[in-house]
Amino acid sequence: MKNVKIKMVGLPNKVVPNVFVDGEFINCKKNNFGSYEAEIQTEKDDIEITISRYFELKSKLWWLYALISFIVSIFGILEPPYDKKCISINCLFKVKLNDDNNQITIQFNTLKPNGKAAILTPNNQFEEIKNEYFVDKTVKVRKIILLVIKLLVWIGIAILVGYFISKLF
């Protein structure tokens, strides 16, 4: 059994990575120094590591989650904001494993709309298939849809508030 430790360094505070090894989702944990760590065991000689960014607005039930959040947070007033720039990660590395312990450190670059996302520093041989930052258009469109709906609701509330204040005084 081969032990593989994946460490992701340099990710901004708000960025939560989704890590997949050979297509299987791996839970990672943030350590005290702000890096994410994951550990897996495998029998294979090489593995495929895919890293993307977790977005609330990318899940299958995003509309339901957004609706519940909006209502619970008193019409979005007390809601934590969604990410503004919607910059995502698209990394795919093929790594050849050693017989014993394998420590793979992925150093991420500063978040920007395009360009190389990360530098891989393993002790193993690796092949870089995809490695880029990109603006996730799906998330951006969904964010705009939500913003429009919120604005409409807020205008409705504003009219109601104005009406009730005029009735009160």
Add this chain to the structure above:
Amino acid sequence: MKTQTPLSPAKNDFLNFLVRLGKIFSNISIVSLILCLCGVLSFVALAFIFVTAFCVIILTLGTIFIIVPNFFDIVTSSATISAEIASFFLENFYIFTSITILCAIISLVLLLLDKTNKHTARIVISSIVIAIAVLFIVVALTGVIK
């Protein structure tokens, strides 16, 4: 060309949604604690009026001055209103304190569900909010707040 990245499992999405709800409940508990304070300290109630008035102006995009022409006078003559608001919050003191404690506890539970990130700051804030709210109740039960 649209870049496709793999989606996280539904269970993970749901857990992250719960964490988001935890943050919302943490915010609600803080606001609710401020409302409790409004009842105890009338100057906080005065500040509450000004903040509410400011929110109304922003929400109505300034049209409140057309809808209610004497809106500015109402806000400036807020001394009497602040006393009314303070008494309202004082009357419903236990309701607001209960909401504060309940929301803070829910937020604590939900934030602790996150195995990926540690929300130390929020957890500490929620704990402090619970402590203050409990202190308020103890003070109220001793008869200082009526």
